[in-house]
Amino acid sequence: MNMRQLEAFRAVFRAGSVSGGAALLHTSQPSLSRLIADLEASIGFALFTRGRRGMVPTIEGRLFHEAVEKSYLGMERLRDTARGIAESRDGEIAIGSIPSVAQSLVPRALTGLRDASSNRRIHISVGTAPALINAVLLNDIHIAVVGATVTLQDVETVFKIEFDGVCLIPEGHPLAGSEAPVDIMEMDAGSFVSYDRQLLEVMRYAPSVIDHIVANAAVTSNSTPTLVAVSRALSKPAIVEQLAIKTTGLTEGLVARKILQTSRHGLALVKRPDRVLPPPAQQFATAFQNIVTRLFEGGADLTDGARSLSASPPHSF
Template identity: 35%
Template sequence: MNHRQLETFAAVMKSGTVSRAAELLGITQPAVSRTVAELERSIGFLLFDRVRNRIIPTPEARLFYAQVEASFRGMDTLRAAAARIRDHGSGQLRVGSLSALGSSLVPKAVRRFREGHPDIGVTLMVLPSRDVRDGVASGEFDVGLAADEIDVSGVLHQPFVSPRVLCALPLGHPLADNAVITPYDLHELPFIAYVPEDRARQRLDLIFAEADVAPRIVVETIYAATVCALVAEGVGVGLVSPYAVAGADPTRIVLKPFEPAVHSKSLLILPLDRPKSQLVRDFIDCLLASR
């Protein structure tokens, strides 16, 4: 039993005659009769009775035809699924992002992406950079954005954004009127810092050491959004990426340039051994357009 035999049998059942089936299939009547006979031998029972030059489906043929039709519908479903995968990928996009970009740039990219792919579901997880990296490496995420201190073994990576950080001050702070904030301005002031393994923190520590100043660290955190929230509460001052202040209350914090320049660098990361689907390519385009 093969697909050609089943297709010929279905054509005879639909058309009611061998001649019409031959026309539908574009083959000769003897070829139709021969193929049906081959199918009968293969399955072990008659499909048609020959009565006065007419063919009448047997009861077994009607039962078998129902199953053949069901299998054809299944093939149509598979073809449609293959077309969707070809055109749109898996139908689901999984994204991991560090906090600094997960509340600003990435949502903009998701909006752009959804405009072009309204039927595609998106899962967005905002996590520490090391967890984003692990999720991409394991295949949990299709694409990730992480700070540049991650271990890049096991993932594809490329620079994504490197914005110059700003100094965030509580509203009414004595330094709020300064045009620029320098390391000397922060000496012994309550300071909200990132954890020691953060690359931006390490670059800032070098700047403080070279200037021979030492802010008084009162809180360490991994999230830029937490820095903004603590500054808004008056706990201290901190340095944040401009992307991280999108959700901050502008009536409670003041942002000032910091000299010398410190950059918050992030990477676009992808699974190492998996070709990019069209969905992933389209989302990357949206990320790049949202920078």
């Protein structure tokens, strides 16, 4: 049994006659008949009965046809995969990102993909984690950067890192001079700014802590750069997360302190489990992982002072 014999069988099955099958394959009728006869001899049963209306599949022939079609469907998928890999070398790759890192870490990870001689195109979709995960599952994007604390059971996690919340405090504020962790529950109404309820829930603060923050924060936002800027403008502490210190570029004049209450936030790179990443998307994933890992290399404490960290040159990432 070989591919030529299977192609002959499929053609005759489809056309209903040897002459029709020969026309489909652009070959002679005797050649096609010989291929069918050789196939029947190799498998040990008849595939067709020859009647007035042409070639009629036997019961065994119909069962065999189902198996052959499944095999060809697998071959078509292999061809599609190979075509996608070949096209991705110079074609478009699609990357998704949550807003908090779309203008900071993602561009840095893309610098390694620059090639003046390549026609490769890169599309970046910015959205919420659930929307990006859905796009990954629908094959609309190759890989996405999402929050590590969202539900990830339907996708494959390529890389994941988690980190704590942090309080950014303007220099000169009474809390700036203390090394003790900031107790959110002791912060007075209107004395601080913070993420909104949705993000606080993503960071897994206790419900009572979230209720206190939302009820007492002077300003809430889902944007880290906005909160950092508001913190400086209003001289109020900002409840954000550790990565904000490294990615906003706006933290000069602020110091960072740990928060007494436990929280967890993080980043994850996800892809569809059954999808092989094209080389450029894999290169992006590796570069992104290296950048984020270096940010937290050796378990470094990011609350040593936001001003000095923000002064780091971009290449230090």
